[in-house]
Amino acid sequence: MTSPLIKIDDKHLPLSRIVWVSDVPHFCGEDDCLHEGDYEVRLDVDDSVWANRFERDRVVECLEVWYGGGAEDDGPEWT
């Protein structure tokens, strides 16, 4: 059985590696910050990827379906 994947930025990630997804856009005040306005998607390997708002919403939606807590009618079908 293969893990369900989701594409964020230029990476395909297994949903099972996602620990949490930010609800608000990143802001840290650093002049050279590359991710201001992006949504952090935390991975279980002490690393993160950065999603735009659309990608963030997709991640949350897919996670809800994958964990079985979301509306199953409009989620992707993996079976």
Ligand SMILES: [Zn+2]
């Ligand atoms: Zn920053």
